[in-house]
Amino acid sequence: MKLKTALFCIVTLGLLMATSTSAFADEADVAPPEGLQEYAIDATHSSMVFRILHTNMGYVFGMFRGVDGSFTFDPDNLDESSFEFTADASSIFTNNETRDEHLRSPDFFAAEEHPEITFESTSVEEVNEGTYRITGDLTMRGTTDEVTVMADQTGEGMDSSEQFRRGFMTTFAVNRMNYGVDAMPDGLGEYVRIIFSIQGYIPADDGDDEVAEE
Numbered sequence: 001m002k003l004k005t006a007l008f009c010i011v012t013l014g015l016l017m018a019t020s021t022s023a024f025a026d027e028a029d030v031a032p033p034e035g036l037q038e039y040a041i042d043a044t045h046s047s048m049v050f051r052i053l054h055t056n057m058g059y060v061f062g063m064f065r066g067v068d069g070s071f072t073f074d075p076d077n078l079d080e081s082s083f084e085f086t087a088d089a090s091s092i093f094t095n096n097e098t099r100d101e102h103l104r105s106p107d108f109f110a111a112e113e114h115p116e117i118t119f120e121s122t123s124v125e126e127v128n129e130g131t132y133r134i135t136g137d138l139t140m141r142g143t144t145d146e147v148t149v150m151a152d153q154t155g156e157g158m159d160s161s162e163q164f165r166r167g168f169m170t171t172f173a174v175n176r177m178n179y180g181v182d183a184m185p186d187g188l189g190e191y192v193r194i195i196f197s198i199q200g201y202i203p204a205d206d207g208d209d210e211v212a213e214e
Contacts, residue, residue: 068086089109
């Protein structure tokens, strides 16, 4: 009896997986829209995570929970493609409120005086299929410095709301000293590694956008 139950469960799971895979494949096979398209960043499904070395012992991780922005993209017209995003400096989160308040203070991000961290691209180039070199201006704590990042397109297709989406992810490092975030030079590393993953969707023509909350 136990063997029959186990076989039934395996078959049922297999059918569910096959159905799910088929549905995903149908969405993935949808041809992307032609021409230059503007995408709104879905903040619910986008993340800006960072890590920094602490006392040369180990890494501390954190994130910015308030991310917004947009990008304009056409793989056949990269000269007109662009990316821009904004992170709310006060939304920094490292799972320690005392530390987070210190990071918002003038010792680090001075979030009250400089509430936004921004990026605006100046050029987008394809390096390999689905991999792009994006150069632009990163502004933090009132200081702007040029950065170049390598970004991979992580996917494209229709979502459950029948909106076309694209996803991108990049990992890069910045020297915090270049932006005046120079407190605790003996306790924290100079370089901060940032992992930025975004999903963008083409807004509905009627402006009635439905973005999943999970």
